[in-house]
Amino acid sequence: MDMMKPIWIKDPLAILADGAERGIVVREGQIVEMVPAGGKPATADVTVFEAGEHVVLPGLINTHHHFYQTLTRALPAAMDRELFPWLQALYPVWARMTPEALELGVTVAMSELLLSGCTTTTDHHYVFPAGLEDAVDIEVGVAKRLGVRVLLTRGSMNLSQRDGGLPPGSVVQDEDTILADSARVVAKHHQRGADAMVQIALAPCSPFSVTTSLMRATADLADKLDVRLHTHLAETEDENHFCQQMYGCRPLDYLEQCGWLNARTWLAHGIFFNADEMKRLAKARTTISHCACSNQILASGCCPVCEMEEAGVGIGLGVDGSASNDGSNLMQEVRAAFLLQRARYGVTKVSHKDALRWATKGSAACVGRPELGEIAVGKAADIALFKLDELRFSGHGDPMAALVLCGAHRADRVMVAGKWVVIDGAIPGLDVPDLSRRHSAAARKMQAG
Numbered sequence: 001m002d003m004m005k006p007i008w009i010k011d012p013l014a015i016l017a018d019g020a021e022r023g024i025v026v027r028e029g030q031i032v033e034m035v036p037a038g039g040k041p042a043t044a045d046v047t048v049f050e051a052g053e054h055v056v057l058p059g060l061i062n063t064h065h066h067f068y069q070t071l072t073r074a075l076p077a078a079m080d081r082e083l084f085p086w087l088q089a090l091y092p093v094w095a096r097m098t099p100e101a102l103e104l105g106v107t108v109a110m111s112e113l114l115l116s117g118c119t120t121t122t123d124h125h126y127v128f129p130a131g132l133e134d135a136v137d138i139e140v141g142v143a144k145r146l147g148v149r150v151l152l153t154r155g156s157m158n159l160s161q162r163d164g165g166l167p168p169g170s171v172v173q174d175e176d177t178i179l180a181d182s183a184r185v186v187a188k189h190h191q192r193g194a195d196a197m198v199q200i201a202l203a204p205c206s207p208f209s210v211t212t213s214l215m216r217a218t219a220d221l222a223d224k225l226d227v228r229l230h231t232h233l234a235e236t237e238d239e240n241h242f243c244q245q246m247y248g249c250r251p252l253d254y255l256e257q258c259g260w261l262n263a264r265t266w267l268a269h270g271i272f273f274n275a276d277e278m279k280r281l282a283k284a285r286t287t288i289s290h291c292a293c294s295n296q297i298l299a300s301g302c303c304p305v306c307e308m309e310e311a312g313v314g315i316g317l318g319v320d321g322s323a324s325n326d327g328s329n330l331m332q333e334v335r336a337a338f339l340l341q342r343a344r345y346g347v348t349k350v351s352h353k354d355a356l357r358w359a360t361k362g363s364a365a366c367v368g369r370p371e372l373g374e375i376a377v378g379k380a381a382d383i384a385l386f387k388l389d390e391l392r393f394s395g396h397g398d399p400m401a402a403l404v405l406c407g408a409h410r411a412d413r414v415m416v417a418g419k420w421v422v423i424d425g426a427i428p429g430l431d432v433p434d435l436s437r438r439h440s441a442a443a444r445k446m447q448a449g
Contacts, residue, residue, distance in 0.1 A: 005047045006032065007418070008080070009383070012051040014399040016058060016356060017375035023051060026381040029195060029418040034377060045064040050384060054412060055399045057356065058375050059119025059149075059382030060330045061363035063289035064230075064268040065317025067109035067123045067139065068094065071443040072323045076298055083236045083298050087166050090323060093446055094127045095170040104137055106142045108439050111430060112328035113319070114422055117384030117411035119146060120363075120372055122318070124230060126155025126205040127171045134424040136185045140198055146430075149196075149382065151367045152189075153203035153230050154182045158214050160314040164246075165209050175214045179221060184224050194380065198419065201228035206235075207254055208242045219259035228264050228368055231255075234277075235269035236300050252277045259287055266366040268318060270308065278304075282312030287366045290358065292337040293327070294320035305337075306345045307360075316363030317355075331386075331408050334359045338404050352404035370423055384415040387434040 006027040015023070025033035025043045033043050063112050072078070078089040083295075097105075113121050136154055143150040156178040159165030165172075173181075174346070182202050189226040202222045204210040222229045233251050234240075243251045252273065253424065255261055263285035270288035273281065290303045305315050319325050319333050338355035364373030371380050386408050388399060396402035414422035421427065 005045060006041075006043045008041050008043075008046040008048050008050045009028040009056060009385075010035075010048050012037060012056040012287075012385075012433040013388070015056040015139075015375065016057075016400065018361070019376060023056075024375060025181050026383075026418050029381050030080050031375060031377055031379050031381050034375075042396055044319065048437060053387050053389065054385040055377070055388065055403055057091070057117060057384045057386070057403075058360040058373050059368075059384050059414065059416065060334070060359045061316065061373055062113055062118050062121040063266060063316040063363045063366040064291055064320055065109065065121060065123050066249035066321030066323070067106040068127065069105070069321035069323035070098060070112075070328065070439070071097065071101055071105045071106045071446055072161075073443075074325045077446065078323065079181065082238070083300060084166060084238050086298060086324070089169055090166050093449075094167060095129045095168060096446045097127065097129060097132060097332040097448065098132065099132060099138060101383055101446055103131060103138050104143060104435070104439040104442050107146070107336060107435060109328045110142055110146050110148050111427055111432075111435070113330055114146060114414055114427060115410055115425070116329040116331040117386065117414060118330040119149055119384065119414060120151070120367065120369070120415045121396065122151045122153060122201070122230070123202050124153045124155050124205075124366060126157050128156075128173050129171050132161055133181070136189070136200070140189050143198060143229070146427065147416050147419060149372075151199045151201055152227070154185050155202040155203045155205055156182070156214065156218070156389075157205045159211055163211075167209055173321065175217065175320055178214065179217055182218070182221060183225065186227055190227060190402070191226075195417065199227070201230050203230040204395075206232040206239070206258050207251055208239065208246075208289045212247075212258060214260050215258035215260065222227070222264055227262060227265065230266055230268070232269055233267040234272040240272055250277070252280065266316070268320070269295065269300065269303065271295065271303050273304070273308075275307070278308055278311035281308075285314075287316060289316050289318040289366055291318045291320035291325070291364075292340045293333060296340065297326070297414065300322050301341060302344055304344075305341050306349050314362055314365040315358050316366035319360045327408055330359060331403070331411070335404050335407055352401050355404055356374035356400075383415045383416055385413045387412040393447075
Protein backbone atom coordinates (compact mmCIF):
# COMPACT_ATOMS: atom_id res chain seq x y z
CA MET A 1 0.00 0.00 0.00
CA ASP A 2 1.38 3.40 -1.00
CA MET A 3 1.68 5.34 2.25
CA MET A 4 2.17 8.63 0.38
CA LYS A 5 -1.36 8.53 -1.03
CA PRO A 6 -4.43 9.38 1.06
CA ILE A 7 -6.00 6.29 2.63
CA TRP A 8 -9.76 5.78 2.81
CA ILE A 9 -10.53 3.48 5.74
CA LYS A 10 -13.78 2.40 4.12
CA ASP A 11 -17.12 1.15 5.42
CA PRO A 12 -16.15 0.07 8.95
CA LEU A 13 -18.32 -2.37 10.86
CA ALA A 14 -18.53 0.37 13.51
CA ILE A 15 -16.58 3.54 14.26
CA LEU A 16 -16.26 5.65 17.41
CA ALA A 17 -17.11 8.91 15.66
CA ASP A 18 -20.16 10.80 14.44
CA GLY A 19 -20.74 11.37 10.74
CA ALA A 20 -18.19 8.82 9.53
CA GLU A 21 -20.40 5.84 8.73
CA ARG A 22 -18.51 5.25 5.48
CA GLY A 23 -15.17 5.79 7.15
CA ILE A 24 -12.40 8.36 7.22
CA VAL A 25 -9.67 9.63 4.94
CA VAL A 26 -6.13 9.92 6.26
CA ARG A 27 -3.38 11.97 4.63
CA GLU A 28 0.11 12.92 5.84
CA GLY A 29 -0.50 11.79 9.38
CA GLN A 30 -3.87 13.55 9.82
CA ILE A 31 -7.55 12.74 9.50
CA VAL A 32 -8.63 14.99 6.63
CA GLU A 33 -12.16 13.79 5.91
CA MET A 34 -15.12 12.06 7.54
CA VAL A 35 -17.20 10.17 4.99
CA PRO A 36 -20.91 10.16 5.98
CA ALA A 37 -23.54 7.53 5.25
CA GLY A 38 -24.21 7.37 1.51
CA GLY A 39 -21.20 9.54 0.74
CA LYS A 40 -17.84 9.17 -1.00
CA PRO A 41 -14.54 10.92 -0.28
CA ALA A 42 -14.06 14.36 -1.77
CA THR A 43 -10.32 13.66 -1.57
CA ALA A 44 -8.97 12.54 -4.95
CA ASP A 45 -6.88 9.45 -5.72
CA VAL A 46 -7.36 7.59 -2.43
CA THR A 47 -6.02 4.16 -1.60
CA VAL A 48 -8.81 2.06 -0.15
CA PHE A 49 -8.50 -0.03 2.98
CA GLU A 50 -11.61 -2.18 3.28
CA ALA A 51 -12.68 -2.02 6.93
CA GLY A 52 -15.93 -3.98 6.70
CA GLU A 53 -14.71 -6.46 9.31
CA HIS A 54 -13.27 -3.86 11.67
CA VAL A 55 -14.45 -1.78 14.60
CA VAL A 56 -12.51 1.49 14.39
CA LEU A 57 -11.40 3.41 17.48
CA PRO A 58 -9.19 6.42 18.08
CA GLY A 59 -5.81 5.04 19.13
CA LEU A 60 -5.90 4.27 22.84
CA ILE A 61 -3.65 6.37 25.10
CA ASN A 62 -1.88 4.90 28.12
CA THR A 63 -1.32 7.53 30.83
CA HIS A 64 0.66 5.58 33.43
CA HIS A 65 3.16 2.74 33.18
CA HIS A 66 6.54 1.49 34.38
CA PHE A 67 7.98 -0.36 31.38
CA TYR A 68 10.90 -1.91 33.25
CA GLN A 69 8.50 -3.84 35.46
CA THR A 70 7.80 -6.38 32.70
CA LEU A 71 11.01 -7.95 34.07
CA THR A 72 9.34 -8.71 37.43
CA ARG A 73 5.86 -10.03 36.65
CA ALA A 74 4.20 -12.31 39.21
CA LEU A 75 7.36 -12.27 41.34
CA PRO A 76 6.76 -14.61 44.30
CA ALA A 77 8.49 -12.34 46.83
CA ALA A 78 6.15 -9.46 45.94
CA MET A 79 2.87 -11.36 45.61
CA ASP A 80 -0.01 -10.85 48.02
CA ARG A 81 1.47 -7.66 49.45
CA GLU A 82 0.09 -4.14 49.68
CA LEU A 83 1.93 -1.22 48.09
CA PHE A 84 4.68 -0.38 50.61
CA PRO A 85 5.84 -3.96 51.36
CA TRP A 86 5.38 -4.79 47.68
CA LEU A 87 7.83 -1.99 46.79
CA GLN A 88 10.29 -3.09 49.48
CA ALA A 89 10.33 -6.61 47.99
CA LEU A 90 10.94 -5.32 44.46
CA TYR A 91 13.49 -2.52 44.88
CA PRO A 92 16.48 -4.87 45.44
CA VAL A 93 15.59 -6.75 42.24
CA TRP A 94 15.18 -3.56 40.21
CA ALA A 95 18.57 -2.38 41.52
CA ARG A 96 20.17 -5.17 39.45
CA MET A 97 18.74 -3.90 36.15
CA THR A 98 21.21 -3.41 33.28
CA PRO A 99 20.78 -1.28 30.14
CA GLU A 100 20.31 -4.48 28.10
CA ALA A 101 17.59 -5.74 30.45
CA LEU A 102 15.84 -2.36 30.39
CA GLU A 103 15.83 -2.26 26.58
CA LEU A 104 14.21 -5.70 26.48
CA GLY A 105 11.69 -4.76 29.17
CA VAL A 106 10.74 -1.57 27.33
CA THR A 107 10.44 -3.40 23.99
CA VAL A 108 8.09 -5.97 25.52
CA ALA A 109 5.94 -3.30 27.20
CA MET A 110 5.65 -1.07 24.12
CA SER A 111 4.96 -4.06 21.85
CA GLU A 112 2.21 -5.35 24.15
CA LEU A 113 0.65 -1.90 24.19
CA LEU A 114 0.74 -1.49 20.40
CA LEU A 115 -0.83 -4.91 19.90
CA SER A 116 -3.64 -3.91 22.26
CA GLY A 117 -4.54 -0.85 20.16
CA CYS A 118 -2.47 1.71 22.10
CA THR A 119 -0.91 4.40 19.89
CA THR A 120 0.45 6.78 22.55
CA THR A 121 1.98 5.74 25.85
CA THR A 122 3.56 7.41 28.80
CA ASP A 123 6.19 5.80 30.99
CA HIS A 124 7.33 6.61 34.52
CA HIS A 125 10.93 5.49 34.92
CA TYR A 126 12.32 6.40 38.33
CA VAL A 127 14.89 3.66 39.08
CA PHE A 128 18.46 4.69 38.23
CA PRO A 129 20.99 2.22 39.63
CA ALA A 130 24.64 2.74 38.63
CA GLY A 131 25.10 2.12 34.92
CA LEU A 132 21.50 2.96 34.00
CA GLU A 133 21.91 6.71 33.73
CA ASP A 134 20.75 6.69 30.08
CA ALA A 135 17.43 4.95 30.79
CA VAL A 136 15.28 7.59 29.07
CA ASP A 137 17.54 7.57 26.00
CA ILE A 138 17.13 3.79 25.77
CA GLU A 139 13.36 4.19 25.86
CA VAL A 140 13.40 6.81 23.11
CA GLY A 141 15.36 4.44 20.88
CA VAL A 142 12.82 1.64 21.31
CA ALA A 143 9.87 3.97 20.70
CA LYS A 144 11.39 5.16 17.43
CA ARG A 145 12.02 1.59 16.27
CA LEU A 146 8.45 0.51 16.98
CA GLY A 147 6.79 3.71 15.74
CA VAL A 148 4.73 4.37 18.87
CA ARG A 149 4.04 7.90 20.10
CA VAL A 150 5.43 8.49 23.61
CA LEU A 151 5.47 10.87 26.55
CA LEU A 152 8.38 9.52 28.59
CA THR A 153 8.85 10.86 32.08
CA ARG A 154 12.22 11.41 33.68
CA GLY A 155 11.37 9.98 37.08
CA SER A 156 13.39 10.38 40.24
CA MET A 157 13.94 9.28 43.83
CA ASN A 158 16.34 10.92 46.28
CA LEU A 159 14.86 9.88 49.63
CA SER A 160 16.36 6.49 50.51
CA GLN A 161 15.81 4.23 53.51
CA ARG A 162 18.54 5.98 55.47
CA ASP A 163 16.62 9.26 55.00
CA GLY A 164 13.27 7.80 56.06
CA GLY A 165 12.08 6.78 52.58
CA LEU A 166 11.32 3.36 51.10
CA PRO A 167 13.94 2.71 48.38
CA PRO A 168 17.48 1.45 49.07
CA GLY A 169 20.36 3.82 48.40
CA SER A 170 21.41 1.84 45.31
CA VAL A 171 18.48 3.10 43.20
CA VAL A 172 18.33 6.78 44.20
CA GLN A 173 20.25 9.82 42.91
CA ASP A 174 21.04 13.22 44.40
CA GLU A 175 19.01 16.30 43.53
CA ASP A 176 21.63 18.01 41.38
CA THR A 177 22.15 14.89 39.26
CA ILE A 178 18.40 14.46 38.80
CA LEU A 179 17.76 18.07 37.78
CA ALA A 180 20.73 18.18 35.41
CA ASP A 181 19.66 14.99 33.66
CA SER A 182 16.04 16.16 33.54
CA ALA A 183 17.14 19.27 31.66
CA ARG A 184 19.39 17.14 29.41
CA VAL A 185 16.70 14.70 28.28
CA VAL A 186 14.21 17.51 27.61
CA ALA A 187 16.76 19.39 25.51
CA LYS A 188 17.75 16.24 23.62
CA HIS A 189 14.43 14.51 23.03
CA HIS A 190 11.36 16.70 23.65
CA GLN A 191 9.44 17.55 20.49
CA ARG A 192 6.76 20.21 20.31
CA GLY A 193 3.70 20.62 18.12
CA ALA A 194 0.76 18.48 17.07
CA ASP A 195 2.91 15.97 15.18
CA ALA A 196 5.36 15.32 18.04
CA MET A 197 6.29 11.64 18.39
CA VAL A 198 8.55 11.92 21.46
CA GLN A 199 7.86 14.16 24.43
CA ILE A 200 9.39 14.31 27.92
CA ALA A 201 7.80 15.10 31.28
CA LEU A 202 9.34 15.32 34.76
CA ALA A 203 8.16 12.86 37.39
CA PRO A 204 9.45 12.52 40.97
CA CYS A 205 8.20 9.10 42.01
CA SER A 206 6.00 9.97 44.99
CA PRO A 207 5.86 12.07 48.16
CA PHE A 208 7.46 9.22 50.13
CA SER A 209 10.52 8.82 47.88
CA VAL A 210 11.67 12.39 47.15
CA THR A 211 12.50 15.44 49.24
CA THR A 212 10.38 18.60 49.35
CA SER A 213 13.32 20.44 47.82
CA LEU A 214 13.32 18.16 44.78
CA MET A 215 9.53 18.38 44.39
CA ARG A 216 9.70 22.18 44.30
CA ALA A 217 12.78 22.35 42.09
CA THR A 218 11.21 19.94 39.60
CA ALA A 219 8.05 22.05 39.40
CA ASP A 220 10.19 25.14 38.75
CA LEU A 221 12.18 23.32 36.06
CA ALA A 222 9.03 22.04 34.34
CA ASP A 223 7.68 25.59 34.27
CA LYS A 224 10.94 26.92 32.85
CA LEU A 225 11.18 24.19 30.18
CA ASP A 226 7.41 24.14 29.50
CA VAL A 227 6.92 20.40 30.02
CA ARG A 228 4.39 18.37 31.98
CA LEU A 229 4.61 16.99 35.53
CA HIS A 230 3.63 13.56 36.81
CA THR A 231 3.70 11.61 40.07
CA HIS A 232 1.76 9.04 42.10
CA LEU A 233 -0.71 10.56 44.55
CA ALA A 234 -3.52 9.41 46.85
CA GLU A 235 -2.93 5.74 45.96
CA THR A 236 -3.17 4.27 49.47
CA GLU A 237 -4.23 5.13 53.00
CA ASP A 238 -0.59 4.50 54.00
CA GLU A 239 0.37 7.49 51.86
CA ASN A 240 -2.11 9.71 53.71
CA HIS A 241 -0.64 8.63 57.03
CA PHE A 242 2.92 9.16 55.73
CA CYS A 243 2.15 12.71 54.56
CA GLN A 244 0.39 13.59 57.82
CA GLN A 245 3.35 12.26 59.80
CA MET A 246 6.09 13.78 57.62
CA TYR A 247 4.51 17.05 56.51
CA GLY A 248 1.52 17.59 58.77
CA CYS A 249 -0.95 17.68 55.88
CA ARG A 250 -2.76 15.54 53.33
CA PRO A 251 -1.05 14.59 50.03
CA LEU A 252 -2.91 17.17 47.90
CA ASP A 253 -2.08 19.96 50.35
CA TYR A 254 1.55 18.92 50.15
CA LEU A 255 1.40 18.85 46.35
CA GLU A 256 0.00 22.39 46.32
CA GLN A 257 2.69 23.62 48.72
CA CYS A 258 5.30 22.26 46.29
CA GLY A 259 3.85 24.21 43.33
CA TRP A 260 2.31 21.22 41.58
CA LEU A 261 -1.42 21.92 41.64
CA ASN A 262 -1.81 23.21 38.09
CA ALA A 263 -2.69 22.25 34.52
CA ARG A 264 0.79 20.83 33.83
CA THR A 265 0.22 17.98 36.27
CA TRP A 266 -1.45 14.61 35.88
CA LEU A 267 -1.53 12.18 38.79
CA ALA A 268 -1.56 8.40 38.90
CA HIS A 269 -4.32 6.72 40.92
CA GLY A 270 -6.21 9.44 42.84
CA ILE A 271 -8.12 6.96 45.03
CA PHE A 272 -8.29 8.84 48.32
CA PHE A 273 -9.33 12.40 47.47
CA ASN A 274 -12.25 13.93 49.36
CA ALA A 275 -14.98 16.11 47.82
CA ASP A 276 -13.19 19.39 48.52
CA GLU A 277 -9.95 18.06 47.01
CA MET A 278 -11.78 16.99 43.86
CA LYS A 279 -13.05 20.55 43.41
CA ARG A 280 -9.52 21.88 43.86
CA LEU A 281 -8.18 19.42 41.28
CA ALA A 282 -10.86 20.50 38.81
CA LYS A 283 -10.18 24.20 39.35
CA ALA A 284 -6.46 23.62 38.81
CA ARG A 285 -7.17 21.46 35.72
CA THR A 286 -5.00 18.69 37.17
CA THR A 287 -6.00 15.32 35.70
CA ILE A 288 -6.05 11.73 37.00
CA SER A 289 -4.82 8.45 35.52
CA HIS A 290 -7.13 5.67 36.68
CA CYS A 291 -5.31 2.31 36.94
CA ALA A 292 -8.06 -0.23 37.58
CA CYS A 293 -6.10 -3.50 37.35
CA SER A 294 -3.19 -2.35 39.53
CA ASN A 295 -5.55 -0.93 42.16
CA GLN A 296 -7.37 -4.25 42.35
CA ILE A 297 -4.25 -6.45 42.47
CA LEU A 298 -2.61 -4.36 45.21
CA ALA A 299 -6.00 -3.90 46.93
CA SER A 300 -5.31 -0.17 47.07
CA GLY A 301 -8.94 0.87 46.65
CA CYS A 302 -11.14 2.22 43.86
CA CYS A 303 -10.75 5.60 42.19
CA PRO A 304 -14.04 7.54 42.58
CA VAL A 305 -14.26 8.27 38.87
CA CYS A 306 -17.90 9.44 38.70
CA GLU A 307 -17.53 11.86 41.61
CA MET A 308 -14.32 13.15 40.04
CA GLU A 309 -15.97 13.75 36.66
CA GLU A 310 -19.00 15.37 38.29
CA ALA A 311 -16.58 17.74 40.04
CA GLY A 312 -14.96 18.52 36.67
CA VAL A 313 -11.77 16.44 36.98
CA GLY A 314 -10.45 14.89 33.75
CA ILE A 315 -9.94 11.10 33.86
CA GLY A 316 -7.63 8.97 31.70
CA LEU A 317 -6.61 5.32 31.90
CA GLY A 318 -3.26 3.72 32.66
CA VAL A 319 -2.18 0.09 32.78
CA ASP A 320 0.39 0.90 35.49
CA GLY A 321 3.48 -1.26 35.89
CA SER A 322 3.64 -4.85 34.80
CA ALA A 323 4.60 -5.84 38.34
CA SER A 324 1.23 -4.66 39.70
CA ASN A 325 -0.99 -5.21 36.65
CA ASP A 326 1.23 -7.98 35.27
CA GLY A 327 0.19 -6.95 31.78
CA SER A 328 0.55 -4.02 29.38
CA ASN A 329 -2.76 -4.38 27.55
CA LEU A 330 -4.73 -1.16 27.37
CA MET A 331 -7.81 -2.69 25.75
CA GLN A 332 -8.07 -5.08 28.69
CA GLU A 333 -7.67 -2.09 31.00
CA VAL A 334 -10.70 -0.48 29.35
CA ARG A 335 -12.79 -3.51 30.28
CA ALA A 336 -11.34 -3.65 33.81
CA ALA A 337 -12.12 0.03 34.39
CA PHE A 338 -15.64 -0.45 33.00
CA LEU A 339 -16.32 -3.42 35.29
CA LEU A 340 -14.80 -1.83 38.40
CA GLN A 341 -16.66 1.46 38.00
CA ARG A 342 -19.90 -0.24 36.92
CA ALA A 343 -19.78 -2.33 40.11
CA ARG A 344 -19.25 0.84 42.15
CA TYR A 345 -21.80 3.14 40.52
CA GLY A 346 -24.39 0.92 38.80
CA VAL A 347 -25.68 0.40 35.29
CA THR A 348 -27.10 3.89 34.79
CA LYS A 349 -23.89 5.76 35.66
CA VAL A 350 -21.18 3.87 33.70
CA SER A 351 -21.38 2.53 30.13
CA HIS A 352 -18.86 0.88 27.82
CA LYS A 353 -18.66 4.23 25.98
CA ASP A 354 -17.48 5.92 29.18
CA ALA A 355 -14.62 3.45 29.50
CA LEU A 356 -13.63 4.00 25.86
CA ARG A 357 -13.81 7.76 26.39
CA TRP A 358 -11.48 7.54 29.40
CA ALA A 359 -8.90 5.66 27.28
CA THR A 360 -9.10 8.10 24.37
CA LYS A 361 -10.28 11.69 24.85
CA GLY A 362 -9.78 11.56 28.62
CA SER A 363 -6.27 10.20 28.32
CA ALA A 364 -5.41 12.79 25.66
CA ALA A 365 -6.20 15.50 28.21
CA CYS A 366 -3.89 13.82 30.74
CA VAL A 367 -0.95 13.96 28.34
CA GLY A 368 -1.77 17.46 27.10
CA ARG A 369 -2.40 16.37 23.50
CA PRO A 370 -5.81 17.66 22.32
CA GLU A 371 -5.00 16.54 18.77
CA LEU A 372 -5.08 12.89 19.93
CA GLY A 373 -7.82 10.63 21.27
CA GLU A 374 -10.58 11.46 18.82
CA ILE A 375 -11.62 10.63 15.27
CA ALA A 376 -12.34 14.03 13.72
CA VAL A 377 -11.02 16.21 10.92
CA GLY A 378 -7.68 17.78 11.88
CA LYS A 379 -6.88 15.18 14.54
CA ALA A 380 -3.84 12.91 14.31
CA ALA A 381 -4.25 9.72 12.29
CA ASP A 382 -3.73 7.44 15.31
CA ILE A 383 -6.27 4.66 14.89
CA ALA A 384 -6.90 1.14 16.21
CA LEU A 385 -8.91 -1.40 14.24
CA PHE A 386 -10.31 -4.52 15.90
CA LYS A 387 -11.86 -7.61 14.29
CA LEU A 388 -14.67 -9.53 15.95
CA ASP A 389 -13.72 -12.94 14.49
CA GLU A 390 -12.64 -14.68 17.70
CA LEU A 391 -14.89 -17.14 19.49
CA ARG A 392 -15.34 -14.67 22.36
CA PHE A 393 -17.33 -12.37 20.05
CA SER A 394 -19.56 -14.99 18.45
CA GLY A 395 -23.21 -14.00 18.73
CA HIS A 396 -22.59 -10.33 19.52
CA GLY A 397 -25.15 -7.63 18.76
CA ASP A 398 -23.59 -4.16 19.11
CA PRO A 399 -20.03 -4.30 17.68
CA MET A 400 -18.71 -1.36 19.71
CA ALA A 401 -20.12 -2.72 22.97
CA ALA A 402 -18.74 -6.16 22.11
CA LEU A 403 -15.18 -4.84 22.20
CA VAL A 404 -15.56 -3.99 25.88
CA LEU A 405 -18.15 -6.50 27.08
CA CYS A 406 -16.73 -9.55 25.30
CA GLY A 407 -13.15 -8.68 26.18
CA ALA A 408 -11.21 -7.56 23.09
CA HIS A 409 -7.50 -7.73 23.79
CA ARG A 410 -5.68 -7.61 20.45
CA ALA A 411 -5.96 -5.13 17.61
CA ASP A 412 -5.81 -6.35 14.00
CA ARG A 413 -4.44 -3.09 12.62
CA VAL A 414 -2.91 -0.06 14.31
CA MET A 415 -1.98 3.22 12.65
CA VAL A 416 0.23 5.88 14.24
CA ALA A 417 0.71 9.23 12.46
CA GLY A 418 -0.77 7.73 9.29
CA LYS A 419 1.57 4.72 9.21
CA TRP A 420 0.56 1.10 9.83
CA VAL A 421 2.59 -0.17 12.79
CA VAL A 422 0.49 -3.30 13.44
CA ILE A 423 -0.67 -5.40 10.48
CA ASP A 424 -2.74 -8.58 10.80
CA GLY A 425 -2.28 -8.58 14.57
CA ALA A 426 1.53 -8.42 14.40
CA ILE A 427 4.28 -5.80 14.48
CA PRO A 428 6.15 -6.01 11.17
CA GLY A 429 9.74 -7.11 11.66
CA LEU A 430 9.37 -8.00 15.34
CA ASP A 431 10.52 -11.55 16.15
CA VAL A 432 8.26 -12.18 19.14
CA PRO A 433 9.62 -15.64 20.11
CA ASP A 434 13.17 -14.29 20.09
CA LEU A 435 12.18 -11.20 22.08
CA SER A 436 10.33 -13.34 24.61
CA ARG A 437 13.29 -15.70 24.98
CA ARG A 438 15.82 -12.92 25.56
CA HIS A 439 13.47 -10.94 27.82
CA SER A 440 12.72 -14.00 29.96
CA ALA A 441 16.44 -14.77 30.31
CA ALA A 442 17.13 -11.19 31.43
CA ALA A 443 14.27 -11.36 33.92
CA ARG A 444 15.52 -14.65 35.40
CA LYS A 445 19.02 -13.25 35.77
CA MET A 446 17.74 -10.14 37.55
CA GLN A 447 15.48 -12.10 39.85
CA ALA A 448 18.20 -14.61 40.74
CA GLY A 449 20.52 -11.87 41.96
